[in-house]
Amino acid sequence: MPFITRNPILRETAHTLAPTTLLYALYVQFHGDYGPGGGFQAGVIFSVGLILYALTYGLERAQAVLSRRTAEVLSAFGVLLYALTGVAAMLRGAAFLDYSALAQQPLSGQHIGIMAIELGVGVTIVGVVMLIFYLLTDTGEAG
Amino acid sequence: MESLLQAYHHLAVVFLMMTGFYIMVAYDNLVKKLIGLNLVQVSVFIFFILMGKVGGGSAPILAPGIEAYANPLPHVLILTAIVVGIAATALGLALAIRISRACGSLDDRLIAHLERDED
Amino acid sequence: MSGQLLGCALLTLSAVAAVIIARTDNLFSAALLAGMSSLLVAALFLSLDAPDVAFTEAAVGAGVSTIFFLTTIAATGRQYAYAPSRRVPGLVLAAATGWLLFYSMLDFPWLGDASLALHDHVARYYIEHSAAEVGPPNVVTSVLASYRGLDTLGEVCVIFAAGVGVMIVLGRFGHSGRAGQSSRRGEE
Numbered sequence: 001m002p003f004i005t006r007n008p009i010l011r012e013t014a015h016t017l018a019p020t021t022l023l024y025a026l027y028v029q030f031h032g033d034y035g036p037g038g039g040f041q042a043g044v045i046f047s048v049g050l051i052l053y054a055l056t057y058g059l060e061r062a063q064a065v066l067s068r069r070t071a072e073v074l075s076a077f078g079v080l081l082y083a084l085t086g087v088a089a090m091l092r093g094a095a096f097l098d099y100s101a102l103a104q105q106p107l108s109g110q111h112i113g114i115m116a117i118e119l120g121v122g123v124t125i126v127g128v129v130m131l132i133f134y135l136l137t138d139t140g141e142a143g
Numbered sequence: 144m145e146s147l148l149q150a151y152h153h154l155a156v157v158f159l160m161m162t163g164f165y166i167m168v169a170y171d172n173l174v175k176k177l178i179g180l181n182l183v184q185v186s187v188f189i190f191f192i193l194m195g196k197v198g199g200g201s202a203p204i205l206a207p208g209i210e211a212y213a214n215p216l217p218h219v220l221i222l223t224a225i226v227v228g229i230a231a232t233a234l235g236l237a238l239a240i241r242i243s244r245a246c247g248s249l250d251d252r253l254i255a256h257l258e259r260d261e262d
Numbered sequence: 263m264s265g266q267l268l269g270c271a272l273l274t275l276s277a278v279a280a281v282i283i284a285r286t287d288n289l290f291s292a293a294l295l296a297g298m299s300s301l302l303v304a305a306l307f308l309s310l311d312a313p314d315v316a317f318t319e320a321a322v323g324a325g326v327s328t329i330f331f332l333t334t335i336a337a338t339g340r341q342y343a344y345a346p347s348r349r350v351p352g353l354v355l356a357a358a359t360g361w362l363l364f365y366s367m368l369d370f371p372w373l374g375d376a377s378l379a380l381h382d383h384v385a386r387y388y389i390e391h392s393a394a395e396v397g398p399p400n401v402v403t404s405v406l407a408s409y410r411g412l413d414t415l416g417e418v419c420v421i422f423a424a425g426v427g428v429m430i431v432l433g434r435f436g437h438s439g440r441a442g443q444s445s446r447r448g449e450e
Contacts, residue, residue, distance in 0.1 A: 038403050114397075136333040162356070
């Protein structure tokens with residue numbers, strides 16, 4: 001890994017920023033209904049936090065947190081979660097992705113549906129961005 | 144004055160897009176071409192968001208007491224386009240790495256020469 | 263008015279960054295300048311009442327895409343591009359296309375005009391009905407997730423496909439795949 005820095009100021013800054021970024025990503029994910037935010041932004045911000053961690057402590061420790069295999073599974077799982085939410089609405093007698101049928105009240109059904117698919121979007125993006133990052137930094141020595 | 148400022152916005156969008164286009168045409172280096180492609184993307188994003196602006200409006204987050212909102216439709220389109228754009232760029236970069244491993248060069252003219260020599 | 267002045271200033275700065283990108287042969291500084299210009303554009307989006315897009319552009323353009331470019335430059339080990347070899351055709355093409363584009367843009371409606379047909383169709387419907395039909399105060403979220411849910415599913419699939427594409431191009435699929443198969447055959 002050519003990226004690991006030994007500069008103490010950069011290390012200390014990244015050490016403080018990485019967990020804050022991860023927490024902020026969760027806020028953006030679950031507050032997306034009320035303010036600006038949502039799955040797309042949260043997924044990217046979460047992966048930026050993880051990449052910052054990888055740049056400070058090296059790829060091995062980042063892959064101990066989220067391995068390449070996990071990233072592959074996550075990227076597929078998010079798409080699956082999104083599509084299954086649509087299928088769940090179909091099973092309850094509505095059209096594909098019509099969340100109003102997911103609960104007794106149409107509005108709370110919409111809320112559940114939006115939460116589920118935003119989570120799917122966020123998970124897919126974390127998986128894909130981390131997977132691409134691992135593959136781009138993989139210089140071929142390990143394989 | 145207003146119309147001048149608006150024409151300036153359009154001019155800047157076209158300028159950004161054409162700078163990216165020039166980089167893609169003029170340079171041989173594949174990574175440099177992708178940076179140019181990124182500039183073109185960003186200029187298209189700016190153009191869409193400019194269209195969604197409503198004078199005196201506010202961000203499209205419903206709140207009591209606000210009458211006019213910006214058009215949310217371009218925002219939705221561009222939001223997803225940005226993330227799809229980075230995914231496409233990453234695919235291009237992956238191809239560039241693979242090409243540089245196979246040919247030992249990122250220069251599209253050199254790569255074309257190598258191919259011709261092999262034939 | 264002041265917002266438009268701010269927009270012009272931000273656009274000028276990112277145009278300057280673009281010119282420097284076009285002139286430098288150093289890929290490292292070109293990637294960093296592209297990230298910086300993305301951050302300026304994110305500020306412009308914020309001044310155009312698009313906080314969601316500004317968010318995404320700041321995180322993607324200034325964060326992830328810069329990192330991807332830098333890792334690529336490190337992985338290929340080439341920090342410098344050769345001088346442009348098609349400078350004249352590039353300039354001619356860019357100037358001609360740019361003139362055509364700007365000429366056709368002169369007919370465009372003025373920015374921020376609330377009476378445009380553009381703001382009158384579905385956009386008005388979404389703003390007036392999304393609170394009662396979908397719920398979230400953020401109209402962008404309700405359009406993205408609910409009204410246009412199928413579109414977004416397509417976008418997520420495109421992103422997933424790009425991830426799979428990078429995996430095919432760069433991953434060592436062949437080795438791990440064959441190893442997995444042989445071990446499974448061993449179990450049988």
